[in-house]
Amino acid sequence: MPSKPRGGARRGGPPRGRGGKVRGNRSYGRGPRFDNARVADIEEVEDEEPEEDEPPSEEVSEDDASGSEGEEEQASSRPYLALMQSLSKESEVPHSKRRKLDHQSEEAKSSTQPDQEETGMVNEDEERDIDHVEEPEEGPETEIVVDDDDDDDDIPDSSDPFETHFVNPDQDQLQIRLKGIQEDEWIQSYTEQHGWRLIRNLPGNDPPGPALPTPIPGPSSLNLKSRLAEAARRKRPTFDKLEQVLYPLTFAYNDLLFCARTTKNAENLRRMACLHSVNHIFKTRDRVIKNNAKLSKQGDNGDFEPRDQGFTRPKVLMILPTRSSAVKMVNMICSLCEPEQQENRKRFDDSYVDKEVKFSTDRPEDFRDLFEGNDDDMFRIGIKFTRKTIKYFSQFYNSDILMASPLGLRMAIGSEEGGGGGDKKQKKMDFDFLSSIEVVVVDQADALLMQNWEHVEYIFEHLNLQPREAHDCDFSRVREWYLDKQAPHFRQTVVLSAFNTPELAELHRRFGRGWAGRVRVQPASYAGAIEELGSALVKAKQTFSRFEAPSAAAEPDARFEYFTSAVVPSLTKRGNAGGTLIFVPSYLDFVRVRNHFATSPALAGVTFGVVSEYTDLPAASRARSHFAAGRHQVLLYTERAHHFRRHALRGVRRVVMYGLPDNPVFYREVVAGYLGRSEQDLKLEPGQGVVRVLFSRYDLLKLERVVGSKRVGRMVRERGDTFDFV
Template sequence: MPSKPRGGARRGGPPRGRGGKPTGKSSRGRAPRFDNARLAEIDEVDDEESEEDEPSSEEASEDDASGSEDEEDQPNSRPYLALMQSLSKESGPQAKRRKLDHQSEEAQPSSRPEQEDISMVDEDNGGDIDHVEEPEEGPETEIVVDDDDDDDVPDSSDPFETHFVNPNQEELQKRLQGIQANEWPQSHTEQHGWRLIRNLPGKDTSGSAFPTPIPGPSSLQLKSRLAETINRKRPAFDKLEQVLYPLTFAYNDLLFCARTTKNAENLRRMACLHSVNHVFKTRDRVIKNNAKLAKQGDNGDFEPRDQGFTRPKVLMILPTRSAAVKMVNMICSLCEPEQQENRKRFDDSYVDKEVKFAADRPEDFRDLFEGNDDDMFRIGIKFTRKTIKYFSQFYNSDILIASPLGLRMAIGSEEGGGGDKKQKKMDFDFLSSIEVVVVDQADALLMQNWEHVEYIFEHLNLQPREAHDCDFSRVREWYLDRHAPHFRQTVVLSAFNTPELAELHRRFGRNWAGRVRVQPAAYAGAIEELGSTTGLVKARQTFSRFEASSAAAEPDARFEYFTSAVVPSLTKRGRNTAAGTLVFVPSYLDFVRVRNYFATAPALAGVTFGVVSEYTDLSAASRARSHFANCRHQILLYTERAHHFRRYAMRGVRRVIMYGLPDNPLFYREVVGGYLGRSEQDLKLEPGQGVVRVLFSKYDLLKLERVVGSKRVGKMIRERGDTFDFV
């Protein structure tokens, strides 16, 4: 099972809000914990992806021999012709020759650097399997004259053209003025049972029509090499895809709040198809313009604006290495490359085929943690005409795939290590030209250190500190005008909505095309699944509302209500009253507060209790669960993140007190229905004898709606009464 979380603790105290997720054994043998103190000593970690030092001549020649490009220069037996070609390089770019012999990965010579044994790579690069050494290229370097996509003429109806290349200037300026004035009028509609809430910048944009659903990929503007594949593999869309594809391919900022294990594959396909299509359109346009410039020489007046400051255009933020494997496999299934460079190295460091969990574990748990669950990784992916190269240097990559912790370690920290240690400078220039960001399984990232995600977004699309061989005459004007954040698209896929995701969507969703939130039109509620028809326990559930003057005062008001209205009911009838009480606490800070109260309050002097949090050792957690099941501990304090990472099967639960509602409605079903249902069998309790007490405030609106349903939530928030019973 996953071990302790890492990346979540802050120096001088417990994690603020949410911490990092626990991971299994790292494939590189790292220590099992990373936190912000480790970021302060980042100079000790020799794993910087975006190394900016110029390589030595030996390193450059060694990289050339590694075959990182899709073509290799053949030995020339005519020295005069070779001399003339070398001189011509000074006057203009040279067209590359396409490699004729595409060898398979297994047929590559073992002496090539990227085919070295993994242990050797670890030793040479400080134990970081994702670290690469290769010379940095300019943002766009390839020239291919014999382009086989000449029939793919730019279309004015193509969202790529209208959003990035040639937007309507009048409309663009109006939208940019709306962004500067923070004017985001809202409109909403329903399509195929999904609710769409859209914000467009500007005063007079609320009446703009929503994109209409499409039946299949034939309605999309795709590169021909992708259109053939997707039409063969997914000729028709389901109702959800019909709604999401037009929004995504129109470059709207998207927050989708209903990701499940059933629709995960379709969502992953959509994100990968859109990302690769964007990369191909960007690269093919640059390649064609390179050919035109080479053809006209110095006498022409063709001055294309088709580039950013650096090459990477797509960033995918994922929770685990196994999630990265699924993304990479999906990209390969869409591109169908003839060759994959460094694929064996990728499989060795990212793929884990060992079955870790039994089939009785929840499906979402196995989907997230099965395979390699390491949360410290980043990898660059580079596309050439018929090849995908993994582990390319960041500045030479088209797509970057990383975890929040891994990417933050690559960026660096402004905090020095102190003493005489050399501090490695921060580097975030490789994020300066990101145009599409995909955040998949955002609900899982919330259980890691969410500050890392915010830190990454704060360093997106900033003006680069160095040139990186950029041809500024070809940089798009909106990059130079510092409007890149307003052209970037952000796609966030989550199982549910939270205040953190809503704030990320609002704060960093500054796209001139607008932002859209998609969620179910109505929630039935998790309590509907607790009836006898589903085979789960039928318990008496009491929801108690407390008042808080503000969101900042809400934690104090919750604690005051808990100690004054809930705790006395556990002690007033004698020692055995509290036996079998599970106190579910979502926030770790609230957990520490409640734990200290149970340890020091005179009123609870005769009550025994145990604790299981995300930071509890496995042995201590096992001991606490055993004592609770045997009634040696009357009360067990249990955190939401501990349940997320370990999904313990608790026994002996007679009463559940939810200090706060969980973000994930599945947890309510598992804790209330699963634990009480198991107690009915073990303790031979009568159906309905179990008791559930839930504390909530008006600031828990999103959580409450997913648990009690959309029809009930309004009354429970607005009515005068503060107690609501369900059976």
């Protein structure tokens, strides 16, 4: 089973990470998805309190969590060592760094490193951090001495998007775009390529603007570093139709929101993201190294003054849902770079890889893809490149790529909230390592929605801010648009999701403000889950009921009013409630509905059980058993519980969807899976199964994925409010 959801408004148990450590309850863990800052009857939660055998929340120190997991020990715990280090730093003279590979075995390395606590990652027991790596902080672009035969394929080229976007952009066009961003003026256009719909927003008010990049046949059409080009052509000589569309958009540094990620195209998308990220890092790093050589040759009397750096070294941030997702990204990067050596690889495998087969093939494919392997959602790791080596667990300020879960990175940034009790000391925040991020990749964003989405927004709010400390930065070489606070408009954000949601659309609109423009790519049309199910619907009658809401803010109240006035009476009439599954997407709506069933006199004779994301496994098993046996007439079931557990429910005679799920796969699994299985078990007559779905015009995105693009417009606009499908 995947780890239990953490944190939240009420509680979260102490999940056990797959790396072998007991993860304590964290105040920043997974929480219920609070829609539009709604708070509805949350105070009335009585039966979702923590079990008595669960430990209380522990205070996690965040004073020095800006590195990889367990990167640094707090100075206060070892004052003498901190004092000696500070004295030694004063006597050090800056010098160029020559990379010397250490062929010492991993076991010998770990034995020579001091034990210390993993900041923000350990319980109160005396577990030690096996992933600790000590190294001094380097400057933003520390020179790495390489051989003289380094690639010479990065001569300025007007056809190279890296040159035209970061190094030598057209200043006239750039100023027009930046003015459009500042005044929030965007030109929207629609295009179709190879069966995919592209919705483009370009800053400025001068239509039509430059055309979108045309599809390309393969990696030979990309401006790749020579050391990557050969591997890319060998791994993927030709692109499929989707890759032909996405590759030119990604390599042109457009902010991209892709809304059709599946288990089938996941590897190709991962390869695209890794190839683009590593190519960007290599081009940035090699330019700095070669400019260093030019400065060294000209001496102190030259006029060459390059602008080729950011404030800090990290350039790529990858936000991922689980450690197993990080393993897949790392393996893809290695397959493209083909490094001669990987430092700390054994330590990485011990902490991130779980080869245990936890799920049988009868589990859905998307579920196994997400939760198979190490499903811990609390991690952060820095990755550093040299010419022939990849180093894992590098200190954040010495890293080129940062990989982290939203929770892990939120813990690394820290919080300004005061300490507990009488301690009014402000905790140290550190987000300077995010100041020079130029490419952000958010993979499996649909899975991140099921965690705590506030963490993702918090991270984006702290990207590309002016650093609080210098971090040995050579400001004479910092690009001018960094100094002018224009870095967010040069950063590229790539979001890969199985579907679109209002949260993702808002993230794309709010933070996708690059001067190259933003593009959303989605299927040209949706057939709908109803059509895709075909005969699997077991001839159940499906009724979609539309209710009216004056505004998005008033929609939750209107939904609850419609449910209590139009749906609940049909359940109590003539004892008709037996075998009713009520599917509730939002946790707050779930609390509201549950409290209504518990307190309403009209429902006093209706027995019910609950299964939410915060219900422990024994309680969930009892509720499912009572429902299947008929002891509970109604079962309340949340979308996040289904996402994390995919419970096998029996005894379902009718399904009431309080709201449509974001994931259309869930509609098929609930209707065809639960209802179909129950029809076989209970030997119901064909058509006896009933599905009732509540929706409003604000559910347009969800509705389209379920009923299809051809029907959704009519269902939202027509006068009638009831639509039947058989």
